[in-house]
Structures are given as structure tokens and as C-alpha cells.
């Protein structure tokens with residue numbers, strides 16, 4: 001049975017002055033949407049200082065830059081069902097993933 005999946009937040013459009021989606025109580029522009037280079041990491045991201053040396057970090061970046069990359073998609077709510085999640089391209093999604101393979 002192909003039951004369309006309904007969005008829990010069909011009107012989800014986050015503006016810079018809206019409350020942040022991470023429930024911090026701050027505005028999006030001052031929280032996860034901040035462009036301050038010293039901002040804390042976005043919700044759900046953990047940073048482990050000095051996990052890699054500067055040289056190891058440079059090596060990972062150099063290797064990652066040579067790998068295949070592709071644009072991330074969004075869930076197509078009109079074509080998705082409970083048993084099958086359909087994806088589609090969306091110009092608002094500006095993130096690419098890198099296939100790190102053996103790295």
C-alpha cells in the first residue's frame with residue numbers, strides 16, 4: 001500500500017530571526033545559523049580538539065578533495081511511502097558528500 005508520507009512540519013521555513021530548530025531558545029542566526037568563526041558547533045556535532053595533528057588534518061583534506069563527491073538530496077514527500085523513502089534534488093540543499101572509501 002502506497003501511503004504518502006506527510007511532513008511533520010509542512011510549513012518549515014527557517015528564517016534568520018526565527019527560533020533555532022535545536023530548541024536552544026536562541027534565534028537561528030545566533031545559534032546554529034551563526035557565521036561567527038568562533039561559534040560553537042551545530043547541534044549534534046561533536047568536536048574533539050587535537051584528535052588529528054595539523055599534518056594529519058592537511059593529509060585528510062588533500063585526500064578528500066581527490067575523492068568523488070555528490071550533492072545531497074532531500075526526501076520527496078510526494079513520492080515517499082512508509083516502505084520506500086524517495087529522494088529528490090532541491091536547490092536549497094547546498095551540501096555535498098564525499099565518498100571517503102578506505103580512508
Ligand SMILES: [Zn+2]
Pocket residue numbers: 020021022023024028031032033043
Ligand atoms: Zn541552534
